[in-house]
Amino acid sequence: DTGVSQNPRHKITKRGQNVTFRCDPISEHNRLYWYRQTLGQGPEFLTYFQNEAQLEKSRLLSDRFSAERPKGSFSTLEIQRTEQGDSAMYLCASSGSGRMQFFGPGTRLTVL
Amino acid sequence: KQEVTQIPAALSVPEGENLVLNCSFTDSAIYNLQWFRQDPGKGLTSLLLIQSSQREQTSGRLNASLDKSSGRSTLYIAASQPGDSATYLCAAPEGSARQLTFGSGTQLTVLP
Numbered sequence: 001d002t003g004v005s006q007n008p009r010h011k012i013t014k015r016g017q018n019v020t021f022r023c024d025p026i027s028e029h030n031r032l033y034w035y036r037q038t039l040g041q042g043p044e045f046l047t048y049f050q051n052e053a054q055l056e057k058s059r060l061l062s063d064r065f066s067a068e069r070p071k072g073s074f075s076t077l078e079i080q081r082t083e084q085g086d087s088a089m090y091l092c093a094s095s096g097s098g099r100m101q102f103f104g105p106g107t108r109l110t111v112l
Numbered sequence: 113k114q115e116v117t118q119i120p121a122a123l124s125v126p127e128g129e130n131l132v133l134n135c136s137f138t139d140s141a142i143y144n145l146q147w148f149r150q151d152p153g154k155g156l157t158s159l160l161l162i163q164s165s166q167r168e169q170t171s172g173r174l175n176a177s178l179d180k181s182s183g184r185s186t187l188y189i190a191a192s193q194p195g196d197s198a199t200y201l202c203a204a205p206e207g208s209a210r211q212l213t214f215g216s217g218t219q220l221t222v223l224p
Contacts, residue, residue, distance in 0.1 A: 004155075031210060035212075042201050042214030043201075043214050048211050055210075058211075093156075098161075100146060100161040101146065101158065101212065102158055103155045103157070104155050105155040106155045108153075
């Protein structure tokens with residue numbers, strides 16, 4: 001499968017715990033995006049990497065959120081001290097030289 | 113700031129009908145507009161990307177149009193099938209930015 005993959009697919013955690021999600025983009029894609037989607041809404045942009053450089057961060061990305069793409073391949077999104085409001089689907093997308101973005105299956109986070 | 117609106121929020125049609133989904137955006141200085149499909153609890157599937165220089169893009173039974181001057185795009189689905197039932201999302205960048213701003217989607221139900 002050469003599409004975007006995300007792990008884990010589901011994560012249930014207690015409020016206050018830290019969680020980390022992983023995204024593996026399409027191999028030849030140098031751009032990687034993180035979005036968050038809540039029920040009934042479209043995805044909202046969180047952050048964007050070109051290779052290993054984090055070029056854009058949304059105001060939605062509070063200090064508790066950090067994203068990395070250390071070698072310009074896979075990326076991780078960490079949420080520290082999770083809150084119930086962090087419950088959402090976290091989506092990763094990648095794009096190459098064109099602008100079409102291809103999305104992964106998402107990680108559904110539930111904070112109890 | 114780009115804002116994307118999709119109307120209607122939900123649509124139910126009998127199988128075989130042709131239908132049009134609407135999308136409007138506020139920042140007309142866009143490089144492209146992308147249409148996605150999302151099945152319940154799943155990630156997004158890229159359907160079509162229209163470049164700003166194009167007026168239409170076709171893939172199978174799908175045809176997307178773009179009118180930058182009026183800030184509108186439409187997705188035309190010919191001969192609808194029950195398998196087309198899903199939420200359809202349109203997304204546009206803000207100007208030349210890479211990150212996408214999404215509408216809330218149109219939930220389509222095609223009745224057999």
